[in-house]
Amino acid sequence: MDEIWERAVETALDGQTDVASVRILTLDGAVKCVHGRLPPPSLFDKFQNLQHLSLANIGLSSLDQFPRLHNLQRLILSDNRIAGGLELLVEAGLDSLRDLDLSNNRIQGINDLKPLAELKLVSLDLYECPVTRVKDYRSKVFGLIKSLKYLDKMDADENERPESEEDEEEDEEDDPGSGEIDGDGDGDGDGDGDGEDRQYRMNNGHSVGGDGIVDVDEDEESDADEEETGDFEKGKRIESGGFASSIEWIWGGGG
Known part of the structure; x- marks a missing residue:
C-alpha cells in the first residue's frame, strides 16, 4: 500500500x-x-x-x-x-x-x-x-x-x-516566487537571480522582455522628452485661458 x-x-x-x-x-x-x-x-x-x-x-x-x-x-x-x-x-x-x-x-x-x-x-x-x-x-x-x-x-x-x-x-x-521551484532565491520565479535588478531597471526607463532587459532607444527617449516638454508648455499656455479649456485640451487631446 x-x-x-x-x-x-x-x-x-x-x-x-x-x-x-x-x-x-x-x-x-x-x-x-x-x-x-x-x-x-x-x-x-x-x-x-x-x-x-x-x-x-x-x-x-x-x-x-x-x-x-x-x-x-x-x-x-x-x-x-x-x-x-x-x-x-x-x-x-x-x-x-x-x-x-x-x-x-x-x-x-x-x-x-x-x-x-x-x-x-x-x-x-x-x-x-x-x-x-x-x-x-x-x-x-x-x-x-x-x-x-x-x-x-x-x-x-x-x-x-x-x-x-x-x-x-x-x-x-x-505565484512561483512563493511556491514553485525558484532556484535563484530572489523570489521572482524566473531562476536567473535578477528579481531586484529587474524591478530597478523597470523603474529607470527600461522595458523588460521575457528573455531579459530591452533598453529603450536613446533617440526615442530624447524625442519623448522634447514632446513632453512641449506639451507641458502648451498646457501652461492653454491653462491661462481658463480651467475648462485646460481640461478640454488634456482629455480631448486637443491642439
Whole structure:
C-alpha cells in the first residue's frame, strides 16, 4: 500500500524532484486509505517547506500519525469520514496552520472541535458536517476558537468572506516566487537571480522582455522628452485661458 502512496505522490509532483522547494501537494482521491489511516509520516516528512496539503476524498477516518509539517498553512481534508481525533493535528505541531477545511466529514458535536482552539486558525470549513445542525452552532464555534475570522466562508456577522482575500490566497499559492521551484532565491520565479535588478531597471526607463532587459532607444527617449516638454508648455499656455479649456485640451487631446 505504501508503494501506491509513493506513486501517487510522484504523479502529483509531475517530475518535480527538488522536494525542499515543494509548497503545494494535492492528492485528492489519489489513493483510498486502508482502514481509514494515512501512510507512515515518513512519506510526507521530506516536504518540510510544504504550505498547502490537500487530502480530499481519500477515505480518511483517522488522523493518527499525521505528519509534522511545521510550515503548513492550509490543510484540506474535505469529503472524508473524520469524526474526531482533531487533537492529533495539535500534536503534529501545525503551528503555522491558518486554513482548515473539514467540510463533508462526520464531526457531530462542538466538543469534537475543542482541540482546534489550540491552533491559530483564521478560516474553518465544516459545511455539510452534522455539527452544523447544532443549535447556535456558529456562535459556539466562534466562541470556542478565538482566532477564527471565517467559518464556512462567513464571518461572525454572517458576512461573506471577500473574494479579494480568497483570490489573494490563491495568487500566493500560484505565484512561483512563493511556491514553485525558484532556484535563484530572489523570489521572482524566473531562476536567473535578477528579481531586484529587474524591478530597478523597470523603474529607470527600461522595458523588460521575457528573455531579459530591452533598453529603450536613446533617440526615442530624447524625442519623448522634447514632446513632453512641449506639451507641458502648451498646457501652461492653454491653462491661462481658463480651467475648462485646460481640461478640454488634456482629455480631448486637443491642439
